[in-house]
Amino acid sequence: MRLVPALAAACATAVLTTAAPAFAAVPPTDPGTRAVAVAVRPGHEAIRQELDELLSTGTPGALAVAEDSQGASYATAGTAVRGASVAPMPEHRFRVGSVTKMFTATALVQLAAQGRLRLDDSVDRWLPGLVRGNGNDGRNITLRQLLNHTSGLYDYTSDPDFLRSHLTGENFLQHRFDRFxxxxxxxxxxxxxxxxxxxxGWHYSNTNYALAGLVIEKASGRSYAQQLRRTILEPLGLNHTTVPHTSVEVPTPHLHGYSKLGENGSSAPVYDVTRMSPTVPNAAGEMISTAPDLNRFLGALMTGRLVPEPWLRQMRTAVPLSDELSYGLGLLARKLPCGKTVWGHGGQIQGYLSYAAATADGAHRAAVVVNSDWPDSSRLDRVLDVEFCQTS
Incomplete structure (x- = not known):
């Protein structure tokens, strides 16, 4: 669920599989129209090399799907299932982790655009008395500050006791089906x-999005999952994207997710952690999707199909974090080495790392995923750098 994963890279055996074209290319009619992917098109060959480099970290598999005005293509390396020769493919689902935050932020901004709430409402206006104690006061925190991580609230996933008892090591295996x-x-x-x-100040905190999910429920009169299905998933036809709520399963077909549970080194045991309770990440990171669905979502968001343009501008009003990074309302802006800027979000959850991004006009978008949680996230950045900077 963290924005910038920093787990050590490690080596393990992986099966290298070269994907064969499975579909015919269908150029999209607009950035929100699904394009059917073919294997790597001319101009995108460098992506396959970057995915092969990802395998050197020991990740079992890697997949990248890109779409632009010419259509869609994908590159794949390794395996979707450890010990088997099953290439990761665009139709494979995976846990997207904090990529979920883009959906949560969009759902909340939609409610603001409808006049159901104001982004400068206090948290206490919607969740009276919930945020109190130890210097925390929901009367002084706005919904906007939740979405751009300037609330100051502590991240519950960083709590040392909770981290040790539920999120790492053998304790994670024992408690991964617990509900919260x-x-x-x-x-x-x-x-x-x-x-x-x-x-x-700015501090990345999953607590912000747990609160945002509750506000969505209060303001809409529906569950978080129902609201996302009604206003985002169904209108866009994101048929492979789900909000699992309490289900521990990832619908098939899917990438199996693998973890070393925070241990370093090539000798650390690897565990299949595909099945787990999504209630710990909840509205901060519970969603399951595919790379093409993430691209479709970003294309629609960037072109104003999900929120009106004035509200999209607010989502892209970002807090500077560094020379290259800034954070808006559920959207990370990253200036690439070639000078282009893309908008999106990264995701880390046990078993998976992913990143989805698009240009501001939505015309070029790409998503990359590995089915492990230990590679350094900069390697995923590199895949997107190559896609956006070395292709048209």
Whole structure:
């Protein structure tokens, strides 16, 4: 669920599979229209090399799917299932981790555009009394500050006791089917003092999005999952994207997810962690999708199909983090080495790393995923750098 994964790279045996074309190319009529992918098109060959480099980290498999005005293509390396020669393919589902935040932020902004709430409403306006204690006060935190991570709230996934008891090592294996409510997770965060006063600093926190999910439910009168299906998934035809709620399964076909549970080194055991409770990541990182669905979502978002242009501008009003990075409302802007800027989000969850991004006009979009959680995220950045900078 973290924005910038920093687990050590390690080596393991992987099966290298070269994908054969499976479909005919269909150029999209607009950035929100699904393009059927073919194996790598001219101008995109460097992507396959980057995926092969990802295999050197020991990840079992890697997949990248790109779409632009000429159509869609994909590159694949390794295997979807450890020990088998099953190439990762565009139709394979995976847990997207914090890529979910783009969907959550969009759903909340949609409610603002409809006049159901205001982004500058306080958290307390919608969740009275929930955020209190240890210097935390929901009366002083706005919904906008939740979405751009300037609330100062502590990230519940960083709590040392919770990290040790549920999120790492053997304890994760023992507790990965445990269920939590968002309120329970928020309560963990509130045992800590805030990192900064609201609006006075930036700190990435899954607690912000657990709260955003609850606000979506309160303002819409529907569950978080129902609201996303009604206003995003069904209108866009994202038929391979799901909000699992409490289901521990990943619908087939899918990439199996593998983890070393935070251990370093090539000798660390590798575990299949595909099945797990999605209630810990909840609205901050619970969703399951495919690379083409993520591209379709970003194409629609960037072209104003999901939120009106004035509200999209607010989503892209970003807090500077460095010379290359800034963070808007659920959207990370990254300036690439070639000078282009793309908008999207990365995702890390046990078993998977992913990143989806698009140009501001939505005309060029790409998603990359590996079915392991230990490679350094900069390697996924490199895949997208090559796609956006070395192709038209």
């Amino acid at each position: 409510t968002p309120q329970q997770l928020i309560a963990i965060a509130l045992t800590h003092r805030p990192h900064n006063a609201p609006g006075k």
